[in-house]
Amino acid sequence: MLTRSKLSLIGMVLSLCLSTHAFAVTGVALVHGTGAQTDAYNDYWQSDMVESIRQGLSNQNNMLVVNCDFEQYMWTSAASGCLATQLYNFITSKNIDDLVIITHSNGGNVMRWILSNPTEDSRYPTIINNTRWVNVIAATSAGTPLADAVMAGNEFEAAVGWLMGYQSDAVRMQQTSWMAHYNENWLLGTSGRPSLPVGFWSIVGTDVETAIWDSDSYCGGYTQNLGLEITQAWLDNCSDGFINCSSQKAAGSLWFNDTSKTKGGEPLSHNQSRRKCFNLDVILRNDI
Structure with missing residues (x-):
């Protein structure tokens, strides 16, 4: 089985075999999750996360922060069409031939549609x-299962509207039975389906911690983390407060579970996994 370290070594060997005039132009694209974003740099990822990851690039101008309407179904022009436009223009305008894409949450579904x-x-x-x-x-x-609960239209919808939006097409799409249908028919990379054409490496958030006396519980916002701990009641024991671990690693290959690499072995809640928490930014930066 090819691990990420083996793939990186293979890439280095191949690079050495190329002409000395042919150097890869590396770029990074950050792809947000559910939501209609117009300023994902500040509102979704936040500037300290983006700027930390940017430091891994030899040319720090080769960074794209995507802004699209991911309230829509993944195959629509507003979702995958918008994402394709921004990625394609980024690649062609900057001559990128070594693109590392970092996605979060539903952004992985939109990216997987393209792949x-x-x-x-x-x-x-x-x-x-x-x-x-x-x-x-x-x-x-x-x-x-949170998408299932929201679409049921009960009081739970109002309780987690801040987390994933209300009854949008994107939330409807993320119901477990709907995603099972897409995975069986339209999407690659899950069990029993052909592999994706590029590596699709999952970082899995396994828990939410909200001890009021623990400073780690405040990273990314204590109130948001507390809400995610409440929503864990609808999820498996292993979850980030929004998504079960089994769903997070259902497609592609597992890169790592949070606690195996984060500083202090801290878990990443769904909110913390898009923030500069517990050296996640450094892990992503070093991977470029």
Whole structure:
């Protein structure tokens, strides 16, 4: 089995075999999760997370922070169409031929649509051929029971509206039975399906901690983490407060469970996994 370290070594060997005039141009794209974003730099990832990851680039201008309407179904022009436009323009305008894509939550589904359907759009092959791999954080690859509860329209919807939005098409799409259908028919990378054309490496958040006396519980916002601890009641014991661990690693390959690499072995809640918490930014930076 090819691990990430082996793939990196293979990449280094291949690079040495290339002409000395042919150097890879590396870029990074950050792809947000559910929501209609117009300023994901500040509102979704926050500037300290983005700027820390940017430091891993030899040319720090080769960073793209995507802004799209991921309240829509993944195959729509507002979702995968918007993402394709921004990735394609980034690749072609900056001559990127070694793109590392970092996604969070539902962003992994939109990215996987592109990877799974290369003939659906003329821009998709360019994106796929110039992507090294996708690092997908807290993916909803098999959906989440929270989407089921929200779509049921009970009082739970109002309780977690701040977390994932209300009855949008994106939330509807992330119901567990709906994602099972997509995985069986339209998407690659899950069990029993063909592999994705590039590596799809999952970072899994395994728990939420909200001890009021513990400073780690405040990273990313204590109130948000407390809400995620409450929503764990609808999830498995292993979850980030929004998505079960089994869903997070349902597609592609496992890169790591949070506590195996984070500073102090801290778990990453769904909110913390898009923030500069417990050296996650350094892990992602060093991977570039």
